[in-house]
Amino acid sequence: xxxxxxxxxxxxxxxxxxxxxxxxxxxxxxxxxxxxxxxxxxxxxxxxxxxxxxxxxxxxxxxxxxxxxxxxxxxxxxxxxxxxxxxxxxxxxxxxxxxxxxxxxxxxxxxxxxxxxxxxxxxxxxxxxxxxxxxxxxxxxxxxxxxxxxxxxxxxxxxxxxxxxxxxxxxxxxxxxxxxxxxxxxxxxxxxxxxxxxxxxxxxxxxxxxxxxxxxxxxx
Numbered sequence: 001x002x003x004x005x006x007x008x009x010x011x012x013x014x015x016x017x018x019x020x021x022x023x024x025x026x027x028x029x030x031x032x033x034x035x036x037x038x039x040x041x042x043x044x045x046x047x048x049x050x051x052x053x054x055x056x057x058x059x060x061x062x063x064x065x066x067x068x069x070x071x072x073x074x075x076x077x078x079x080x081x082x083x084x085x086x087x088x089x090x091x092x093x094x095x096x097x098x099x100x101x102x103x104x105x106x107x108x109x110x111x112x113x114x115x116x117x118x119x120x121x122x123x124x125x126x127x128x129x130x131x132x133x134x135x136x137x138x139x140x141x142x143x144x145x146x147x148x149x150x151x152x153x154x155x156x157x158x159x160x161x162x163x164x165x166x167x168x169x170x171x172x173x174x175x176x177x178x179x180x181x182x183x184x185x186x187x188x189x190x191x192x193x194x195x196x197x198x199x200x201x202x203x204x205x206x207x208x209x210x211x212x213x214x215x216x217x218x219x220x
C-alpha cells in the first residue's frame with residue numbers, strides 16, 4: 001500500500017532527483033509546477049476517464065511492486081516508465097476538464113517545469129559519467145606496470161546513477177590498452193581508495209598519503 005499509494009505517486013508527481021540541493025531558479029520552476037497542478041486539481045474532468053488513467057498507473061505498477069521503494073535520488077525510477085504513460089493520460093484528462101485560457105496556460109507551465117526538472121536530472125547522469133572515466137584513468141595510473149591493484153570499496157551509484165556495479169575492471173584495462181590487471185577489492189590498506197568528498201579515486205602510497213596520480217579532469 002505504501003508503494004502503490006505513496007511512493008510511486010510521489011515520484012510521478014515530483015520526478016526530482018533530490019540528491020543535489022536545488023537552487024533558487026529551480027525552486028521557482030517547482031513553485032510554478034505546483035501551481036499548475038493546483039489548477040488541474042480544481043478542474044472537473046470525467047470521473048470515468050480519471051479512473052481509467054489511475055487504474056492504468058496502478059496495474060502497470062504491480063509487476064515491480066517489491067522494488068518500488070524509490071528513494072530521493074530516483075534510483076530505480078526506470079520501473080515507473082510504463083506507469084508514467086498512465087500518469088500522462090491522467091494529466092491529459094485533468095487538462096480536458098479546464099475551460100478557457102486555463103486549458104493552455106496550465107499544461108504549458110507543466111510542460112516547461114517538467115523540462116527544467118528533466119534537465120536537472122540529466123545533469124546528475126552527466127556528472128556521474130564525468131566521474132567514472134577519471135576513476136578508470138586513476139586506477140590505471142596507480143597500477144603502473146604492475147599486474148595487480150588493491151582497491152577500496154567503490155560506490156555502486158552516484159547521485160542516483162549506477163556507477164561501478166559492473167564493468168570497472170574492463171574500463172581500467174581499456175585505459176591500459178588491453179594489458180590485463182587483477183583488481184582486488186579490499187578494505188584494509190588499499191592502494192586506491194574512493195574519496196566521497198571529491199568523488200574521485202585516489203592512489204595511496206602504503207595506504208597513508210595520497211599521491212598526485214589521480215585524474216584532474218575539469219568538470220562543469
